[in-house]
Amino acid sequence: EVQLLESGGDLVQPGGSLRLSCVVSGFTFSNYAMNWVRQAPGKGLEWVSAISGSGGSTYYADSVKGRFTISRDNSKNTLYLQMNSLRGEDTAVYYCARSVVVVAATGYFEYWGQGTLVTVSS
Amino acid sequence: DIVMTQSPDSLAVSLGERATINCKSSQSVLYRSNNKNYLAWYQQKSGQPPKLLIYWASTRQSGVPDRFSGSGSGTDFTLTIGSLQAEDVAVYYCQQYYSTPPTFGQGTKLEIK
Numbered sequence: 186e187v188q189l190l191e192s193g194g195d196l197v198q199p200g201g202s203l204r205l206s207c208v209v210s211g212f213t214f215s216n217y218a219m220n221w222v223r224q225a226p227g228k229g230l231e232w233v234s235a236i237s238g239s240g241g242s243t244y245y246a247d248s249v250k251g252r253f254t255i256s257r258d259n260s261k262n263t264l265y266l267q268m269n270s271l272r273g274e275d276t277a278v279y280y281c282a283r284s285v286v287v288v289a290a291t292g293y294f295e296y297w298g299q300g301t302l303v304t305v306s307s
Numbered sequence: 308d309i310v311m312t313q314s315p316d317s318l319a320v321s322l323g324e325r326a327t328i329n330c331k332s333s334q335s336v337l338y339r340s341n342n343k344n345y346l347a348w349y350q351q352k353s354g355q356p357p358k359l360l361i362y363w364a365s366t367r368q369s370g371v372p373d374r375f376s377g378s379g380s381g382t383d384f385t386l387t388i389g390s391l392q393a394e395d396v397a398v399y400y401c402q403q404y405y406s407t408p409p410t411f412g413q414g415t416k417l418e419i420k
């Protein structure tokens with residue numbers, strides 16, 4: 186059974202940093218591209234970032250480029266999102282999602298974790 | 308970026324009746340070389356992550372009931388729930404994966420009338 190479990194969400198002040206993790210099981214992690222997708226409270230879905238199976242290619246939404254870094258450790262079956270210079274508009278539930286690769290390292294999202302809440306507020 | 312626009316924003320349908328949700332993309336998501344539409348549909352129930360229902364505009368994900376169907380091509384797409392069940396109450400999203408960044412519609416909230 187495919188499982189994705191996010192952690193690391195917290196309350197952080199504007200300008201602060203946070204690292205999210207997503208531990209996966211039930212599939213060969215290195216064979217799949219992975220993504221972060223977020224959802225602000227009461228709002229819709231926004232793709233944030235993607236990484237290829239090897240980790241050699243990464244992609245970002247313009248809204249987070251230069252502030253967020255996606256990475257993975259295939260030996261630990263873990264996906265990460267390092268978030269720096271956080272802003273109020275980054276407040277959201279962050280989901281990790283496995284994609285079926287179609288374009289770049291993303292495509293449609295086949296499996297999702299339960300999400301972890303990041304709140305940016307003073 | 309490709310903008311996805313869904314209609315309506317909310318919808319109330321009686322149990323057993325048909326529900327139809329529309330999705331329009333700002334440019335075609337049909338890839339001519341393989342004649343595939345790069346369009347997916349998701350269901351999100353309250354407090355849960357999204358769940359993939361449909362991909363390639365009309366291919367049902369494994370385990371999804373056959374009352375869910377997708378249609379359309381180019382820029383105009385439709386998700387149809389053939390006979391609404393109580394468990395179908397949710398927000399539904401379309402998503403294009405024709406180009407990066409992948410983008411979602413704003414969502415359509417489906418309720419029971």
